[in-house]
Amino acid sequence: MSPDLDPARPRGLAAAGAERAAGCTVPRDAVAALLDALDLGVRRLDFVAKASTSEVWKAETAAGPLAVRILAPHPGKPADFDADVALRRALSARGARVAAPLLDRRDRPDLTVAAHAPAWAVDRWIEGGRADAATADTVWHDLGVLLADLHGLPARGHGRLRVAGDRLEGRLAGPGAGVADRFDQPWPFDGSRLAGHPLAEAAPDLVPRLQQLEDAIRRAADAVPAIIHGDLNGANIRHADGRLRGLLDLADAAVLVPAWDFALLRHFHGAGAVGRTLAGYTADRESATALAGAARLLAPVVALHHLSRARTLGLPARRTYAVGRLRHDLAEIEAGREQPA
Structure with missing residues (x-):
């Protein structure tokens, strides 16, 4: 200090x-x-x-x-x-x-x-501890309410936010470009091949398994875009006494489909946090189920992003975690069911 x-x-x-x-x-x-x-x-x-x-x-x-x-x-x-x-x-x-x-x-x-x-x-200043998979259900419920408010704001364009006159909008015109604006090497949205991704070196056995999901991953991102937070790691979700105290750091906010926020939650905190957050986000069970399913398919792309960032920043622990999450996500998708986070 x-x-x-x-x-x-x-x-x-x-x-x-x-x-x-x-x-x-x-x-x-x-x-x-x-x-x-x-x-x-x-x-x-x-x-x-x-x-x-x-x-x-x-x-x-x-x-x-x-x-x-x-x-x-x-x-x-x-x-x-x-x-x-x-x-x-x-x-x-x-x-x-x-x-x-x-x-x-x-x-x-x-x-x-x-x-x-x-x-x-x-x-x-927001006091409170950082969130993790063991955080109380009420905190995740509060986060769901906040995300519903955020995703309900008027949204234009795609990608990272910019101030345009008296409004906020995505700075790009196309949805694929918008994904690549927020995430590093987000196959299949950036037009690249997995053979050139850090995944091919870190875990080559996962490449063909991921390639089989390309169409499903693209469909998961085919929805009406909204302003999303874009970085729901535990340090940005502060809580105390069983309630959300504040959501921090919106510097990665972007205009993308809402399922990306839930894919980020899944990457950092597991499927359980997604379900508990959706309970506060919507009372429509069909919508919640659809968002959870889309998040499951988009979570591997979040892992690819973090694998790319790990190489850029020289962070081996982040590389290991990203590969581990990707293996877990693919196993869940292939099994068609949730597994313990």
């Missing part, structure tokens, strides 16, 4: 000077100077994490605990902070449990944190 800001220093300048926290590319004093310029009365500033699209700091301020997010994506990871903030503002206005934005670079275009990281946002 970082040292406290010196409360005796005027306007909250960091005591640590230009020190950088481990894994962070932005100096602490640059973050402190941003908060100082916003007159937020900083009392303590701690680096929290390097996420896939941003660096996150927690600031204890006169206005309560706040999150400071600075756009700093991993290699090959596009992100649009303006769209992220606009989407969270739209959801917050509807009462959704998301990290409510307070200020961002569009409010104060005169302020930047660093030359290499010009985009920033200050949000309400």
Whole structure:
């Protein structure tokens, strides 16, 4: 944890000077100077994490605990902070449990944190633990309610979100291009061959099994698109006392079919979490069954994405997990039934 800001220093300048926290590319004093310029009365500033699209700091301020997010994506990871903030503002206005934005670079275009990281946002801090397969049913139910609200927002275009005038829309024209805009090497939607995918090296025995499912996978993505969250890993789903506290980080939001969000849930948390989330998402059992089935078929594509990202980022543990999930998903599809996650 970082040292406290010196409360005796005027306007909250960091005591640590230009020190950088481990894994962070932005100096602490640059973050402190941003908060100082916003007159937020900083009392303590701690680096929290390097996420896939941003660096996150927690600031204890006169206005309560706040999150400071600075756009700093991993290699090959596009992100649009303006769209992220606009989407969270739209959801917050509807009462959704998301990290409510307070200020961002569009409010104060005169302020930047660093030359290499010009985009920033200050949000309400969300307390709570990260979700996993053992998380209470009520949390998943709450998440389903929130996802129904998110998927019900007006959607135009395909792919990652952008701000277009007074609305949000996908930045591309075609559904296949939209999938490839969100996911890395998402066979069969990117026109590639599995022979050239990292899967061919990591688990060549899975290639012919996956190829047999191409038509079914394409049909699973043939639905009316919606704005999806796009990254439902446990760190982005925060809960406490059996309730959802907040859904974080919408930087990967995109216009795709809703089943992709449930495929992501399945990849990270297993089929049980999908079923519990769908219980809050819709009371229509036929619709829930269809979404669960589509998610089962799209989950292998999510695993392919993470296998590709593992190679790009040099993460062997992520590679192992992706191959394991893919084996599990294919076994379930081939057996035509759910297996323990």
